[in-house]
Amino acid sequence: MPNKIDQAKIISQKIKELREKLGWNQSKLASEAGITAAALSMIEKNDGRVPTIVVLNKIASALKVQPYEITGEEPQNISESSERNREFYRKWDVLESLSPEDQKMLRGMAERLKNITEK
């Protein structure tokens, strides 16, 4: 994880690079992103401060990239199976709101499915 000053530098360079690739000037990007031209100019000049996450999101959106492509941070490596697990737990959470009978039925189904898979 780079320190704040290095991170600010990476962000500033990356934004400039992506903006120029699109052939946009600063005021075009600022207006597409919905931030002030002064704020964008400060970021590109690299005053050593890391922009807030809201501002990063807005700039990334305008440039049509993911925020991590600007910050240079590794994308959060969420594997497909861990994403499925998360999804499962998000739904499992809802179990509490079901009637006790339905909860029992779901648990029974899960148990039977597990047995089938193991065989």
Next chain:
Amino acid sequence: MFEEQNGAAEAEETLEALGFDSLPIMPDQVAASINCDGFKLVFEAKEFDSGGILGTAKGNNKGAIVYVNARISDLGRFNFTAAHELGHVCMHIMPQKKTSFKCGSKEIYSQYDDPIEKEANGFASGLLMPKRLIYNHFDGDINWLNIARLSELCKSSLEATYRRLSNLENLPTAFIIHENGAFRRFVTSSSFDFYIERTPLSSYQQDLAVDVKEEPYPSDFETVDASDWINPKSSGICLESVYVSTILLNDGFSYTIVTYDDDCILEDGAGPKKLDNVISSESVPRERS
């Protein structure tokens, strides 16, 4: 304290970049401005079944939903709750530190110890009352006239406005709430060193209250015995007097500001001791005539 400052700084920087440059800052407009293709933000007022919940925020790094309890009738409190939830969105949900919040008055209005709630409160405070904009309307004196004027300009509650100003000015002040004369709660600035007496208002103290339904908000203070309001001894210093200003609001609530300076110290023959962080001579409250 650190978390609150951190939260306020995040809000102020975000507001400035988004181009908000006049008061009041309305949280729904900020929410609309945060919303973009990469982060969808839904912000709605909704009547909650449970009266204890004031606001909720839930989401991930792609978007979030904020609900604020539509039953909060006071606009200042509604705005503060809304801004607090936006704080959770910007500081905790977007970076995925925590993704779901249900906030009641404990999280939002008490001096609650959870750093995440403190950050959201600091964010709310900085969002509704950005330093850059309020100092055009504030001369640095913490008194009811200034608090009421800023609270009106910022559409924030009197209490939230007091908290913001006391954090910015770092003067020794306390804000004490009574309801029909009975002690309810207090907040103090970090430099206020004395213990607040949790006692009902005496008839003398009630007489000093200015009824702001009928009279203008006062800018001046009364000099009274320190022991009427606080335990006057702390860290080897004894206060003889304090400055107080009490206002009487609707529904029997009264709010009091208590403050002190070097002149309030009881001399023990060795000459007055100097206090840290005392109010400057320019801002010494005047006695009411």
